[in-house]
Amino acid sequence: MTMTEENETITMQEEEQIHSWHSQLLRNISKSLHDFRMADRPGKVDMLGKWGLFIPAVASTLIIVLILAFLWFESVPILVDPSGGPGIVVSPTWDPNRDLFGIAIFIVGSLLCAGIAIGLAVPLGIGGAIFLSEFCPMRLRQPIKMIIEMMAAIPSIVYGLWAYLVLVPIIKNNIAPITQSPTNGLSLLAGGLILAIMLLPTVVTISTDALQTVPLSLREASLALGATQSETSRKIVLSAALPGVGAAVVLSLGRAVGETMAVLMVTGNSLQIPYSLFDPTYVMTSIITNQLGYAFVFPLWRSALFAVGLVLLIMSICFTLTAKLFIRWGMKTRGYI
Amino acid sequence: MPEYEHNIEVHGLSTWFGKKHILKDITCYFRDNTVTAIMGPSGCGKSTLLRTLNRLNDLVPSFRRKGEVLFKGTDIYGVGTSVYDLRKHIGMVFQKPNPFPMSVFDNVTYGPKLHGVKDEDELNKIVETSLRKAALWDEVKDELQSPAPNLSGGQQQRLCIARALSVDPPVLLMDEPVSALDPISAAKIEELIIELKQDYTIILVTHNVQQAFRVSDQAAFLYLGELVEFDETKRILEAPADSRTEAFITGRIG
Numbered sequence: 076m077t078m079t080e081e082n083e084t085i086t087m088q089e090e091e092q093i094h095s096w097h098s099q100l101l102r103n104i105s106k107s108l109h110d111f112r113m114a115d116r117p118g119k120v121d122m123l124g125k126w127g128l129f130i131p132a133v134a135s136t137l138i139i140v141l142i143l144a145f146l147w148f149e150s151v152p153i154l155v156d157p158s159g160g161p162g163i164v165v166s167p168t169w170d171p172n173r174d175l176f177g178i179a180i181f182i183v184g185s186l187l188c189a190g191i192a193i194g195l196a197v198p199l200g201i202g203g204a205i206f207l208s209e210f211c212p213m214r215l216r217q218p219i220k221m222i223i224e225m226m227a228a229i230p231s232i233v234y235g236l237w238a239y240l241v242l243v244p245i246i247k248n249n250i251a252p253i254t255q256s257p258t259n260g261l262s263l264l265a266g267g268l269i270l271a272i273m274l275l276p277t278v279v280t281i282s283t284d285a286l287q288t289v290p291l292s293l294r295e296a297s298l299a300l301g302a303t304q305s306e307t308s309r310k311i312v313l314s315a316a317l318p319g320v321g322a323a324v325v326l327s328l329g330r331a332v333g334e335t336m337a338v339l340m341v342t343g344n345s346l347q348i349p350y351s352l353f354d355p356t357y358v359m360t361s362i363i364t365n366q367l368g369y370a371f372v373f374p375l376w377r378s379a380l381f382a383v384g385l386v387l388l389i390m391s392i393c394f395t396l397t398a399k400l401f402i403r404w405g406m407k408t409r410g411y412i
Numbered sequence: 413m414p415e416y417e418h419n420i421e422v423h424g425l426s427t428w429f430g431k432k433h434i435l436k437d438i439t440c441y442f443r444d445n446t447v448t449a450i451m452g453p454s455g456c457g458k459s460t461l462l463r464t465l466n467r468l469n470d471l472v473p474s475f476r477r478k479g480e481v482l483f484k485g486t487d488i489y490g491v492g493t494s495v496y497d498l499r500k501h502i503g504m505v506f507q508k509p510n511p512f513p514m515s516v517f518d519n520v521t522y523g524p525k526l527h528g529v530k531d532e533d534e535l536n537k538i539v540e541t542s543l544r545k546a547a548l549w550d551e552v553k554d555e556l557q558s559p560a561p562n563l564s565g566g567q568q569q570r571l572c573i574a575r576a577l578s579v580d581p582p583v584l585l586m587d588e589p590v591s592a593l594d595p596i597s598a599a600k601i602e603e604l605i606i607e608l609k610q611d612y613t614i615i616l617v618t619h620n621v622q623q624a625f626r627v628s629d630q631a632a633f634l635y636l637g638e639l640v641e642f643d644e645t646k647r648i649l650e651a652p653a654d655s656r657t658e659a660f661i662t663g664r665i666g
Binding site: 290292293295296297298299300301302303306310311314315407408409410411 | 466468471496497498499500503504506508510512513514515522523526527558559560561562572575576578579
């Protein structure tokens, strides 16, 4: 008897809460409808625009959350399985036939490949941007920039084909003999190089735009103090544009870890951790593309591939956030915000 | 060292941007430890003349020049003159405050570091003396590491003056340094200019007659690229010899 009474009070309280929540929502909706009805025509257009734009804004944030959730649900089987578990990210053995799903090789491969690419593309790209924005004759700037922008439009598979036929043999015949390392050319170095070439246009064009927004008066102030043009472009222009250049690096970071086709074609895809530039390697995107077809009917195998995707997404989110924090810090020390 | 009378002398200077004739055969000199005002209506070539003195016009590809500008007796456009060395000796303050997007401290040490000062103590000393000379030290001494663009407009302009003074140039060029500022900040900077002339030769571009009267000792009046009058400021403003000068002073042109 007492039990039922208690239960009833609880339900009543809950109902009341739900009721009040409902009524508040209703009140909000009716209020905005009332506002809408009372507004004049431009006011109505404004309100419609506000609500209409709210949807895409929320949708784009929702998509990231939904993708994360989807990858999480798909990788749960491997993460709770005794043969898997969260330890797979540090385990180096990938052998689906023996139910060994260590993905450390791919993480290392991806990080090394992206590291080489970023290490090459960022300094070169910034150098190119400085040339284009500070030293290049006005008449040449636009044509050169246009050609570089076209580079960004080349499909990655085409880069892959070119690398496979040109870059890989060059590495095999011309570069590897320098250190006398045995290789067939399909290597970490090839992957890093082709990625770097693919990232260059992004870095150059975005950095050039950032450098161009630095006001002329800053350059004049530096020159008027007796600085040379190269000192001015390095110490003033580049420093002033650093947040913008940082944005270029963020974008290319995302692309570097996420790029698939070209890297897949030239890295050799061998299940080992590379110890030299000329060793073949296997990156995260490649293993997913290569094995998803076979793995689809094996729940654990399939789930392991989704786990690779999850780690990839988390990694790229982390990179972006770190870079954003760095950019924020840069803006603060420069008095932009 | 060639003999010379004044830090800066201009002999028969004509300049062009492309086909446009800007300055027409200008001859004048700037006395040491005085403020010389260059006056004239907009577009008369005041800024061009000023920027010819530290060769900042060289940046414009279509710039051409005839005639001599002598700094301590040597032609600054002559063979073998280092433009970087020249600009170290002729400082410049611009119309709009343009502090570098870095800390107050780094703004002032930028110039000295370029010219090879590395010693930490010396840099600290330069920062203090430059900021003191620019009457800014008391306001910013506790926030030397904060970003310069966060200062107020007037403070930014005084920081720019301190930055120009940091390499200790004997000559200071000022291109309408207060025209972008509020009246109170402007008055402060005018006071500062009068104080600075004890140690520096100051050349001030202005289109404000009252300002020229308040701060300058001698004045040059330019009109459409010609040097119409060049004399003591008082004499020019009280008894202009040329009708164009009179028209400018009384506000009929400008």
